[in-house]
Amino acid sequence: MRVEGRESKIAQRLLAHYDVHARRLPWRAPPGSNATDPYRVWLSEVMLQQTTVAAVGPYFAAFTARWPTVEALAATQDADLMAAWAGLGYYARARNLLACARAVANGHGGRFPDTEEGLRALPGVGAYTAAAVAAIAFGRRAVVVDANVERVVARLFAIATPLPAARPAIRAAADSITPDARAGDFAQAMMDLGATICTSRNPACGICPLRQDCDAVWTADPAAYPVKAAKKVRPHRMGDAWWIERSDGHVWLVRRPDKGLLGGMRALPSGAWSDDPDPTPPFAARWTTLAEPVAHVFTHFSLALRVHATHVGIGHVGLDDSPPGDGEWWPIAALDDAGLPTLFAKAAQMAMKEGIGDARH
Incomplete structure (x- = not known):
C-alpha cells in the first residue's frame, strides 16, 4: 500500500529524523542499509519482547559470542540455553528460540525465510516477529507494531477506543503510514520514537518530529493515549521451596517440567503454587523456615514463596544419597553457573544470607 498526503509526510519526517x-x-544496521545477518535481527527481536534494550544488551552480546550463528544455537543443549537465558524472564521465549533455531538449521539450510509468510511458519514466530524480521533484515514492506509503535500510532491518530479493542484500528493506521521503501528503517524509527520521545509518561512533544502531524497533541492530555482498559486485579498465590544443602558444599537442584512456568529451568525443589499450598517437604528432616517469604511477580499473578532449608550429611538421604525426584547436586560455589531463574536465585541468595542451610540434624 503506497502512502499519500499526510501519511507520506509522516514517513518522510520520521525517516529524516531517524537518519x-x-x-x-x-x-x-546503520540507517539506509538493511541488516546483513537475519539471525542477529531475529535473536534481538525475541529478546526484546517485553524486555528493555538495557537489559537485553549484555545477553545479546553473550549469546552471539557463544552462539554466533543459528546453526551453533540449534546445536546447543536445552539446559545450556535455559541457563544462559536465566534472568531475562518469559522463559517460553527461550524454548521457542531453540525450536525455531533448529527448524531453520535443519529445515532451511541455516537460512531464514525472507517473507512474513515464510517466517510465520517457523515455530514460535508470531505476527510481530515475522514482520520485524521481514522488514529489518530483508527490506520487505511489513507493518511492524510493538508496544512503542502502538503508543505512537494511537497518539498520532487520537484513537480513543480502549485497548485491546483498539488494536485493529491501530494496525490499520500503522499500515497507512508505512512506506514502500525503507520499511525496516521506518519500523525502527517508530520504535525509537516511542522509546525516547513519545514515552508512556511525560512525552516530549516539544521535540517530536511528528508534532505537527499528531492529533493527540491538540488534546488536553496526549499521554492519555492509548486508552487502556481497567486493570484486572492480579491474583496472589503462595508456594514452598526447599533448600537442601549437603555437607560437602552442594545443593540439590531439580529441572522443572518443560511445560508450564519456568519450564526446563534448573530450580530448587518446589511444591504447587496456589491459594493454600501443601507445605509437606520432600523428605523427613529438621527444616528451618526463612523468616520472610520471597516475593515475586509473574505476568498473571504474584507469588510469596516460603523457603525451608535443611543440611544433610553424605549418606543421610536415601540409598543413593539423593532426595526424591530427578535432580542433581550442584556446587554452591558455582551456583551462578546453574542459570537459576530470578525467583529461585532470590530464594537461594536469601537462604545463603540467612545461613539457614547450616542447621544440623
Missing part, C-alpha cells in the same frame, strides 16, 4: 538520531544498537 540523524537513530540509536546505535549492536543488532542494528
